[in-house]
Amino acid sequence: MTAASAGGVGVWELRRPERQLLAGCLLLVALGFLMVLGSGQAAGRRLGLLDLLPLLTYAASLLVIHLTLVLFQFRGDQMLPVVAAFLSGLGLLAQYRLGAFEGADRWANVRFIFPGGVLVMLAVCIAGMRGRYRRLAAWPWVWAGLSLVLLAGVLITGQRFRGAVYALGFITPTELLKITVLLFLAGLIDRDAKALGNWGHPWPVPPWLIPPFGALLPLLGFWALLAGLLLLQRDLGMFIILSVALLVLLVAGTARWGYLVYGILAATGVGYLMLTLFAHGQRRIQAWQAPFDDPTGTGWQILQGLSGMYSGGLWGEGFGRGNPEYTPIAESDFIYSVIGEELGFFGCAAVVVFYLILFARGLRIAGRTGPPFGMLLGLGLTTVTATQTFLNIGGVTKFIPLTGITLPFISQGGSSLLVAFFTLGLILAISDGEVAKTRPQQDKPKRRRGRADA
Template sequence: MPRIPGLKTHRNAELALLACAMVLVVVYSWTVEANQYDKVSPAFWVPAALLSILFFGLHMVVRFAAPYADPVLIPAVALINGLGVGFLRRLDIARAIARKLPEPGIFSGTSGRQLAWTLASLILAAVLLLVIRDHKVVSRYAYTLGLVGIVLVMIPAVLPASMSEINGAKLWIKLGGFTIQPGEFAKLALVSFFAYYLVRKREVLSLASKRFLGIDFPRGRDLGPVVTVWLLSLLVLVFEKDLGTALLYFGLFVVTLYVATERASWLIIGLLMFFGGVYIAYLLGASVGGPFANFYDRAQVWLDPFNAANYNRTGGSYQLVQGLLGLGTGGLFGTGPGAGSPSYVPEVRTDFIFAGLGEEIGLFGLSALLMIYLLIVERGLRAAIAVRDSFGKLVAGGLAFTLGLQVFVIVGGITGLIPLTGQTTPFLSAGGSSLMANWLLVAMLLRISDAGRRPASQDRAVGPKQPPAQLHGAMTEVIKP
């Protein structure tokens, strides 16, 4: 869609914000090398420069394919992505120093792989923007996407543990040295299916049956979809051994249902069903064991992580305690980029990257990072409000909520608010599946925000008024205001 002359698209503002974000990444990289080597190499800026080129390429695609898209989304996500690459390189440098090796190359180690995954992710995001020029096209394939989403969710559950289990959670597909987390892509497909289904069934699901404590509750016959998704979530909890994924899918559906019907009773029913199911799973794990035992053990670790019986390196509270100690060591201001000891935290490259980064940037730095996540979610919700069609509203709202809930699940697990999960921190953790899926999520938000911010009628916005169209064979006219 070409831009309309005379109307602001704020693409220059996006470019300026992107430049500021990359300057912060350069400063972070400089500080890391200064603290690790007591000097700064001449090429410290190269990873940030490569990232800047990649993000600038996506910016140019947006100028062409979605000129009215939200100008804040790309810079905010690019900042988190850039800091993630910078912190992973900090870990690579620390490993090289510990092994008395020369400084790692730009494209080596975990940070080099993350750079490659960032390139692939941005290419996918650009392709989505170029191919899907109208988000409503996605609704034509809603049932196919729903089926694909369910299949992606269930594949790790049916595979043997040797091909799907990492750290007690069956969320992966492992083929040789290659791993992929299909659930990351399933959430995108399920959001589209939920949105299409709820747009068609919104009026039926909005009907009230009984009023209790001033709240209108739905009819019993309309609980079928909620019960179905609830059972699917419990199956994920039991067979994939992951509370976070189960909460993500069920929370996504219930919140999307609430947005579609504007009835708080769906939220109350959803919360009661989910936490009731989790409590029953906990009791069954304590009494009969079996497939519920893993969740019971994780709950015990969460309830008392410093208990000596729970403190072990394999499946116990060791990584949770180390993460909490790392956060406590950082204090308010942190030890400084590159000046901490994040290598003492297990899985610091993936699940616990928030704890490792928190040791070095402190509570204030983590609060700023969470504010950036909050800003991304807020801009996604703003796109949902601005777009004119119901399908777009539900898709944008669902995607924004999914991102926010994923951040809550992983940060809540690291800080001990909820049991640990296998979720990754969006755009920050090492891993290609999460990075690609979340950049596709951002691309979809850009597409929907472009539709919402674009003028409803180009003829109304600029140019001379067109004469009213004469309907063929009828004594009437279409009058355009």
């Protein structure tokens, strides 16, 4: 047996828990599809072989994920692929339930977007594993320029719909900002961490009071341009997500909590200005505070979503037996209300638990990563995903105002799904580098015992 094949067998055995958990995900999603198909047949709908295509595509995708990771001897985190498989499988099932695969292009989501997301995740993971992702730190300002060009291009060539600006075909390429801006922030803060952490000079004041404006000036200039373009596009949700990531990375990269204090003060001032100057933000706040003041207008979506979740109770109506068609944009922004209506409180709780596992694993990977760039990138990507999830679920449950943000891996939206898989691929690559670094230390005792036995 060659060394390569021995290593392959080792990885095959090492990833047995992942294989078993992926099989469990497939079983749960298959049961859900059977529930939906049974409900459709009871309602008089004619079923054909094509109705099994989403499930078959999902099963094939899980097989490709596992075999690819084994083939390339990936030794990183095993829970992240499982969590992504469960959440994306639930999203695929919910989209099928809502009729997203009906019409002339009904199978585009199955044939291209979901398998494409899986391939993107695997390609990014393989390209960046063994520490190769660190090469992305070499060009922070290239990522900054790409982000601004992307935003400007969408504003110039895009079309406005429901307040936001979209590219042709209602594509949202600005989702890529979750990658390009994070690469810029991680690379810049890693490079300039000492200067950014040098507070309190030259004035004779407490060191926690005066930030290093000289070192911050390029970053603040970029952020002003980014904020202006995002506000012109009325993408408040993206601005919030990226701003939270900025504060988290500044604090983590410099160990200066003053950034968080000033960030909160700045967020308060910007929020007040937006409520004062932009009618769009005022309407969303009013709909959040008093949806019954305009129950058939601005408050309609919130009230219908809450009504659907309330009707689900603890156990839900069952997949295929609810009435999500009464909730506007149920397949995208309000997919969580559909889960609450048809799977109940326990279904929603299960989704939240899987998200918490995703965030905990991401933070654990970032905390174990030695290179500062890897730590910052892993922390930033996890923060972006966690903030996006909080904004969506918080808006649907009326905990916070609506922001129009999708739910990662579950909501309909090709750009959002592809970027979510891209993000996961980077986190997986970071996790593989950490495991590869620690493995030789674990192998040393075995070699010493072998020499003693000889």
